[in-house]
Amino acid sequence: MQSPISTLLGIEFPLLAFSHCRDVVVAVSKAGGMGVFGAAALSPERLEEELAWIDAHIAGRPYGVDLIVPNSFSGKGEAPAATAPQVPETHRQFAAQILGQFDVDAAGLDHAMSERQSFGDNMHDEGAARLLEVAFRHPIRLIANALGVPPQLMLDLGKTHDVPVAALVGTRDHALAQVRAGVDILVVAGGEAGGHCGEVATMVLVPEVAAALDAIGDTTPILAAGGIATGRQMAAAMAMGAHGAWCGSVWLTTAEAETNPVVKEKMLAASARDTVRSKSRTGKPSRQLRSPWTDAWEAEGAPRPLPMPLQSLVSEPALRKVDKLSEGGHEGAKALATYWVGQGVGLMNEAMSAGQVVQAFKEDWIAACERLNGFLGE
Amino acid sequence: MQSPISTLLGIEFPLLAFSHCRDVVVAVSKAGGMGVFGAAALSPERLEEELAWIDAHIAGRPYGVDLIVPNSFSGKGEAPAATAPQVPETHRQFAAQILGQFDVDAAGLDHAMSERQSFGDNMHDEGAARLLEVAFRHPIRLIANALGVPPQLMLDLGKTHDVPVAALVGTRDHALAQVRAGVDILVVAGGEAGGHCGEVATMVLVPEVAAALDAIGDTTPILAAGGIATGRQMAAAMAMGAHGAWCGSVWLTTAEAETNPVVKEKMLAASARDTVRSKSRTGKPSRQLRSPWTDAWEAEGAPRPLPMPLQSLVSEPALRKVDKLSEGGHEGAKALATYWVGQGVGLMNEAMSAGQVVQAFKEDWIAACERLNGFLGE
Incomplete structure (x- = not known):
């Protein structure tokens, strides 16, 4: 396909797959698109392992890495706050109460900061620099940043290694x-996207x-995101x-994805109405599959979600327990189970492999183009 | 253009223009699209006048009428509730307080039911039947319903007069x-639409x-709406x-539209971010241009908007006064002024006539089709 994205990234079909699952990354790149490995929450050691695995399996096809690096990043090392913030008792109790209503025992949930330490570290200078260093040791063909303007270090590393830098907006x-600021690719993400998202469709x-x-004569190529x-x-x-x-989102229901099978089934059955944009998972608005868990946080009288990263200390341990129990067949946990997903979930109705999804995209793209031409009688 | 919509409605270009302004209806139909006159809030007498004017000016081109008729409509006449509901003092005061902050005097605002009597009547059986009767006396080529499944009477009248019935979903x-239920055209409206709207993009x-x-082998044609x-x-x-x-929305900034000129200017300057989906105008979620008025209702501590139709008794008299003062140059009123508009406002950057908008749509449609074909190297 003749797109500046295809040229820039050396791929056949300008479809990029954001995924935390290395198997999806490999499958999409092999099918002619490009897998982008979501590494924001990983330790440098873990990222090294994952990228080595990808290198060994991707047969030389191009792939990318996605990080969340704040612009305030200076590369000079500023340690995370020494005293970790605490989760208020109201929020712990509210979470326990939701779980209790569905016969999930909240005892033993660890709402402490250590749980999310890697992610927290990666948001700071030292951690982010270490991740970047690992990423650029591998033959990546794209580095993406999901949080604001990338720091100069990321742009500089991209230039040095001849790796395009993408940013979500x-x-x-x-x-x-x-x-x-000089990014090479814009990922323009509408509010129907899964995970953190804005409001414009x-x-x-x-x-x-x-x-x-x-209007300003700029030719930076655009990747559309959100609901697709x-x-x-x-x-x-x-x-x-x-x-x-x-x-x-579309990769979450593929055979390769490590999505909780209970959630996979829910996603395949869901309509576009079954998502909610809520602060209840991270403290910032993010779009998720609706479940009694998200409903409870949206209901009248629910405590206001805590600011990032505190709300994750409430939600993640609870939802991880829910995931585990639901996979074991616990009915209450199955009801509560949820994950980030966009409104496009209404179009994800069939279990496929990631490669099949890419192939289906290609065929549907052509059919849409023919449909459009058909209106002109051509 | 070869579309089932063009065939069904007898138009050249399948672009429909919903407008409360008869001049827009006429201009769009004359330019090859189809104007649809929004008549939900009119008395039967007023509708008769407006449609007679359209008939006299539209040179035989097809046009339509849009109503809001509830499905519970039975055609047998059920009078509106005898005792009109009242606006609580908290809400009157909150509105007055917002106005006061912008030096707009709230004294003398009439929050009584009579203000919205026509609209209220039209939502009941007798009123709706009278409007339908008026509409079908004219050579309309489309009747649209903006509220749920149309009542059987509307579907029957459509069939008798060979007029397609459209419904918003x-x-x-x-x-x-x-x-x-048997509608002839679906207007599929995303959450980015102006006015009342859902959540799916x-x-x-x-x-x-x-x-x-x-999937069910149905071939009802679809008009896409919302943000376009x-x-x-x-x-x-x-x-x-x-x-x-x-x-x-796109017609609101045209030369023909009777939009408050202050609001027109705001719309031409707005980005897609400058709208809000809020219950503050009617009691149900509707998308509007953001202003300090909508911000105040969205703010922490604001009273919860009243259910329909009560909230309109709070907002309409206030915003009508704001419109009037703003047109006279009152700075506070200019700041507060707002109107329903979709996120597409971010693409409405140039003052044009309605006919020019239709022409621009045609050219842009062709360019988009060529752009898409270009990716295939054709």
Whole structure:
């Protein structure tokens, strides 16, 4: 496909797959797209292992790495706060109460900071620099940042290693700030996306950003993200000014994904209405599969979610226990189980391998293009 | 353009323009699309006048009428509740306080039911039947319902007069209910739409509904709505399974529109981020241009908006006064002024006539189609 994304990344089909699962990364790259390994929460040691595995299995195909590095990053090392913040008793009790209503025992849940230490470290200078160092030791073909303008170190490393730098944006103004900073690819993500997301929908944000770049004569290529789970949506986004697509949710139900099987089944059955944009998982708005867990946090009288990263100390230990019990067949836990997913879940109705998803995207893309031409009688 | 919508409605270009302004209706129909006159809040006498004016100016081009008729409608006449509900003092005071902060005097605002009598009447059997009767006396080519499954009377009148019946839907399941009820056209409206709207984004909802219809072998044509303000978005929606587009917001900034000029200027300057989906205007979630008025209702500690139709008795008199003062140059009122608009406002950056908008849509549609073909190197 003749897209600047294909040229820049050396891939056949400009479909990028964000995934925490190395098998998905490998499968998508082998099928002609590009897997992007989500490494934000990993320790440097673990990232090294995972990338080595990918290198050994991907047959030389290009792949990328996605991190969450704050712009305030200076590369000079500023240690995390010495005293870890605490989870208030109200929030612990509220979580325990939801679990209790579904016969899940909240005893023994560890809401302490250590649980999320790697992620916390990675958000600070030292940790982020270590992850970047590991990533650039491998033959990555893309480095992506999911949090604001990438720090200069990331941009510099990209330039030195001839690796394009991508950045996620949810508004027109953030997109303009990113191109001013010098990113090579914009991932323009609408509010229907799974995980952390803004409010502007993909249908509007993509043409809005494309028009804003046109107006300043900028040609940074755009990957559309948010709600995209089919080739026809990818084609639609490209008709509006994108040069390819970046998808996360659609891989969660693939055979390769390590998604909780209970959640996989829920996702395959869900409609687009079955997600909610809520602060209840991380403290910032993120889109998730609705379950009695998310409903309880959205209900009248629920405590206000804590700021990041405290809310994760409430939700993660609870939801990890829920996942474990649900996989063992615990009915209450099965009801509560949830995970991040976008509205595109309404279009994810069939269990497929990641390679099959890429193939389905290609065929659906062509069919959409033919459908559009058909309106002109051609 | 070869679309079942063009064939069914006898129009050249399957772009429908919802507008409360008769001049917009006429201009769009004359330019090859179809104007749909929003008549939900009018008295039968006023509707008669407006449609007579349209008939006299539209040169025989097809046009439609949009109503809000509840399904519970029986055609047998059930009078509105005898005792009109009252606006609580807290809400009156909160509105007055916002106005006061912007030097707008709230004295003399009439929060009584009479203000909204026509709209209230039209939501009941007698009133709705009278409006339908007026509409079908004119050579309309489409009747649309913006509230749930149309009542049998509307479907029957459509059949008798050979006028297609369209219905707005915001979810897949509502779409399936509508086709079971026998509507002729689905207006599939995403959450980025102005006015009352659901939560599922156009980018997901359009292919989700198209797939659901395919699965049951139904061929009801789809108009995509929600956030669409350009031809490239219309093409995108049609690549995903729609057969045309239904737009409301984009006409608000046209020369013909009777939009408050202050609000027009704000809309032309706004980005897609400058809207909010809020219950503060009608009691149900509707998308509006953000202003200190909507911000105040969204803020911590604001009273919860009243249920429909009570909240309108709070907001409409206040915002009508704001409109009037702002047009006279009152700075506080100019700051507060707002109106319903979708996220597509971020793409409405140039003052045009309605006919120019239709022409721009056509050109942009073709360009989008060419862009998409270009990725295949054709």
